Amino acid sequence: MHDTQSRTESLLDTIRGIQQQTIMLPEFQRDFRWELDRTYDLFDSLVKEIFIGTIIYGKPSFGMTLREIDTRPRKGKGSNRRLTVHAIDSDEMKRRAQTENLRIVLDGQQRITALYRAITGIDEVYCIVRDVRHETNPHQFELEAILEEFAGEERSDAISVRLVDAYTAEIENWDDEQMDERFAASAYARQQLAEADPDTIKLDRRIYRRTLRRLIELYKRQKMVAFYLLDMTLEKFCLFFERSNSRGIQLNFIDILAAKLYSGFNLRKRIEEFETQTQFQMNREVIVRTIAFIRATERGGQIKIDRSYILEHLEAADFQRLWDEVCTLYASTLRYLDGQHFILAQNWMPSENMLIPLMIFLREIGGGFDRMSEEQRAFVEFWYWASVFANRYSTATNEVIITDSQALTQIAHGQPITARGYFRRLRSLITEPTDLYxxxxxxxxxxxxxxxxxxxxxxxxxxxxxxxxxxxxxxxxxxxxxxxxxxxxxxxxxxxxxxxxxxxxxxxxxxxxxxxxxxxxxxxxxxxxxxxxxxxxxxxxxxxxxxxxxxxxxxxxxxxxxxxxxxxxxxxxxxxxxxxxQYAMTPLTEMAERYGAGSDIEHNTASRRTSRDRLPRMLADGRINVGDRVYVTGHPNAVATIASGYDVEYEGRRIPINTWGQQITGWASINIYANVYLERTGKTLESLRQTSEDTPE
Structure with a gap:
């Protein structure tokens, strides 16, 4: 953003810009919604020199679809016609910005649209003049001194000057006679002056002409409309709307992309069609970034899926070619996550961006998730939960999406993951139960x-x-x-x-x-x-x-x-x-050894050497013995005996120690080391654990 100084122009300059289509709206801007009373207040502020806020124009150097200012009548014929849109590519946008001063309204379209509609007569707005006939030199008053109010109808008991008449008088260069003719046709002149004496008629004509000319002066005054003209890069254009458009709908770069694609691919319509045909709400950014990843992969070189890349390089043809396929991948992935109980609801997913690597994986294996091998299924399960508890998708999401999509592509093809240090980045940030607090x-x-x-x-x-x-x-x-x-x-x-x-x-x-x-x-x-x-x-x-x-x-x-x-x-x-x-931490070493690069294997082998011993190792070195009596926290009378490194005997049955603990407590899962006590010591199994590297050889 190189040029951000404040400037001003006249109301007539703004009107000319709109008429010549050098002031236009991005296609994604919301519709004109102001009621007429807000227009009246706007003109009242202008007359009284009350600041109406700064209009913000942009001069982008990239292509998008623009539309005209809303010139439709508020009701009746033509009120529902579609506004004209113009697809402008990057070269034409740059040319018109340089040679025609093409500007795009970023903030303030309600205000300039209201001004345009009132001044050009699309909306009927009248300047109602207060009764000043008995004051000294009333025909010399300034506009603020003679203004009573702005209204949508002329009054028969007061001189009323239609704003469009002042505009027409200026562009057609009316003389006094033409002004008098327009005054004579007004309701006030017809009803109040029909039997008036010549002096009264002459004075009222002069007041009418004075008001008309003061309105023309208002239109021509150079400092009436304050604006910033921003020479914007694509990145800053997106940031402006994401951070500044507080009075309108929330916009992000997908709305800007929709405007760019509009003439060749109606993104909004296709999203609505998808949501109508499925039970899912579409995350637009997931779909768009997936298309960007596929396109960038096909082209080779460095892969990018950030908004600048998307807005600069994705074209309507990319969406026409990939939209249906990616939507199918999206729906299939959600159905798989639902069917396998990874998610309970879309809005409760840990991160919807995690869908992208899974969609790419599904695309690479071809068909559906039922084509996965058991090894691939186990990796997907580990990757999903490890990513969640390593908190991978909370920051720097684009790089994580790319790395994970490439990793799952390699898994889909039975190849090792080549990303350096990949498995080190999948370590859980939750390292003990109290972390959950x-x-x-x-x-x-x-x-x-x-x-x-x-x-x-x-x-x-x-x-x-x-x-x-x-x-x-x-x-x-x-x-x-x-x-x-x-x-x-x-x-x-x-x-x-x-x-x-x-x-x-x-x-x-x-x-x-x-x-x-x-x-x-x-x-x-x-x-x-x-x-x-x-x-x-x-x-x-x-x-x-x-x-x-x-x-x-x-x-x-x-x-x-x-x-x-x-x-x-x-x-x-x-x-x-x-x-x-169970799902995110224990499988890490095995997955790194099976699928990781050398550095990851070395790291996780070291991690395995320093991991805490499990029950079979404790039994083998005599810290626990077969026949030892154990019980669960809160249930000291429900005693079982150790049968092996995996099983206990309880009430005449031999069952896994985890199953026994779950039956006793009613929990669906239990940490046996933290919750199972050795009766002869009165301490938990956890107290007997040590790291493998400390265990005597």
């Missing part, structure tokens, strides 16, 4: 990821009001407080300090997704109270539903849980962390 806001990718991970682990979350699973068909979801905020704020007797409880109540360990239509009347009610009522009135199988949300069934039957908020949050955080370990 800091995630309290829906905007957080990790927060949304946790709530979706619960659904993935349970093969879908159950709707509390029925046995049905929540899916994309569910209209809306609410991140519900399990222990209600109002309940904690009422300061009940808890197992922790009340102030600390209020700090934890919004954390993700106390939240889960349920349909908003459930409409539970909660208020300050305890979890046992409202959940038990829900079980009795709507869903007798609620206990089974709660398990998928990692909520213990005992909360329905044991009122003591109402005071165990601290215990609940701690145990649920541990259970959630166990899932993060």
């Amino acid at each position: 800091s995630y309290t806001r829906r905007a957080s990718l990790t927060y949304r990821g946790v709530l979706n991970l619960l659904a993935y682990n349970a093969s879908g979350l159950h709707d509390w009001s029925s046995t049905q699973r929540i899916s994309l068909a569910t209209s809306d979801l609410d991140d519900h407080h399990i222990y209600p905020r109002a309940y904690i704020a009422s300061r009940p007797e808890l197992d922790m300090d009340n102030d600390e409880a209020e700090q934890l109540v919004d954390c993700v360990a106390n939240r889960t997704l349920i349909p908003k239509r459930l409409n539970i009347r909660i208020g300050k009610r305890s979890p046992h109270d409202y959940l038990d009522e829900l079980r009795q009135k709507k869903n007798t199988q609620l206990a089974d539903c709660l398990a998928s949300h990692l909520i213990p069934a005992e909360i329905l039957d044991e009122q003591t849980w109402d005071g165990l908020f601290g215990f609940f949050v701690e145990e649920r955080a541990k259970a959630i962390f166990a899932l993060i370990e």
Whole structure:
């Protein structure tokens, strides 16, 4: 933006620019919406020299579709006609900007449109003159001194000067006789002066002519319209609309792209068609960036998908060729994520930009996701959750999208991932259960990821009001407080300090997704109270539903849980962390060794050497013995015995230790190291773990 000084021009300059189509609107600008009373106020401000704000024009050096200022009548014939649009390419835009002073309205189209319509007579606006006949030299008054108001109709009891008459008088160079003829035809002259004496008629004519000429002077005054003329690059043009268009609809670079493509590809129409034909809302940027990635890959060289590249290089032909294919990939990917329970709803996805690498992967394997091998499926599962908990899609998104799309392309073709240090960037930022306490806001990718991970682990979350699973068909979801905020704020007797409880109540360990239509009347009610009522009135199988949300069934039957908020949050955080370990952390070394480049393998081998020992290693070196008795936190009487590095014996059955822990606690997942105690020591298995590099050879 090289030229940002303030300038001024006359109203007539603005009118001429609009008529000569050297002042035009980007196609994406909203329609003219001002009611006439705002036009009256605008002219009143001009007459009284009250600042009406600065108009902002741009002189872009890139092509786009422009349209005319709205000159349609407000009602009747022609009011619904389509406004003329002009597709202008980059070369013509530059030429016209230099030779014709072509300007594009960035901010202020409502004001200049209102001015144009009133002055040229599209909208009927009258300057109503107050009665000054009995004052000294009334024909010499300035416009502000004789103005009573601006109105949409002339009055029969006051001299009324139509704004378009002043404009016509100027461009046609009316003489006094023509002005008098127009005055004689007015309602005031016909009704008030029919029997008036000559002196009265002469004075009123002079007042009318004086008002007409003062309006012409207003139109011609050079400092009436203040404006900035911005010589804009494409990048700054986009930033202007994203940051400055606060009075209109929210615009981003996709709206500008739609204007560029308009004559060859109607982007908005195609988006509407897609949303009508499917159950999905289209994320426009995901589709556009996917098309940009495919096009850039086809051309070779450095791949870019930022807005500058998109606006400068994507053409209507690219969309005509790739639109249907990319929309199919988009819908197929969403259906896969829904069917496999990676997501509960589009607006609850950790990041919709994660769709792009998956769409590229699907394109490369051809057909549908059912063509994946088991190894590819396992990698996709790991990549998805590792990306979420490494928080990869929170910043520098374009580079992440490109890197991941290239990585998944290599996976699709059975090739190693060549990006240097790729797997190091997939390490979880959640390293212990208490880290989850800091995630309290829906905007957080990790927060949304946790709530979706619960659904993935349970093969879908159950709707509390029925046995049905929540899916994309569910209209809306609410991140519900399990222990209600109002309940904690009422300061009940808890197992922790009340102030600390209020700090934890919004954390993700106390939240889960349920349909908003459930409409539970909660208020300050305890979890046992409202959940038990829900079980009795709507869903007798609620206990089974709660398990998928990692909520213990005992909360329905044991009122003591109402005071165990601290215990609940701690145990649920541990259970959630166990899932993060299972899906995002534990597979990292194996995936790096199988698919990574040398540096990644070396790094993750080192990570494996320094990882914490697991149960089989602990059993092998004697820290734990077969036959040792163990129990789970909060259930000291439900004792099992260690049978192997993976199993325990309990009530005459040999079952996996994780399964036993889940049965005892009612949790859908459990971290056995944090929650299982060795009876002979009274300490958790976690206390016996050590890093492998510290283990004696």
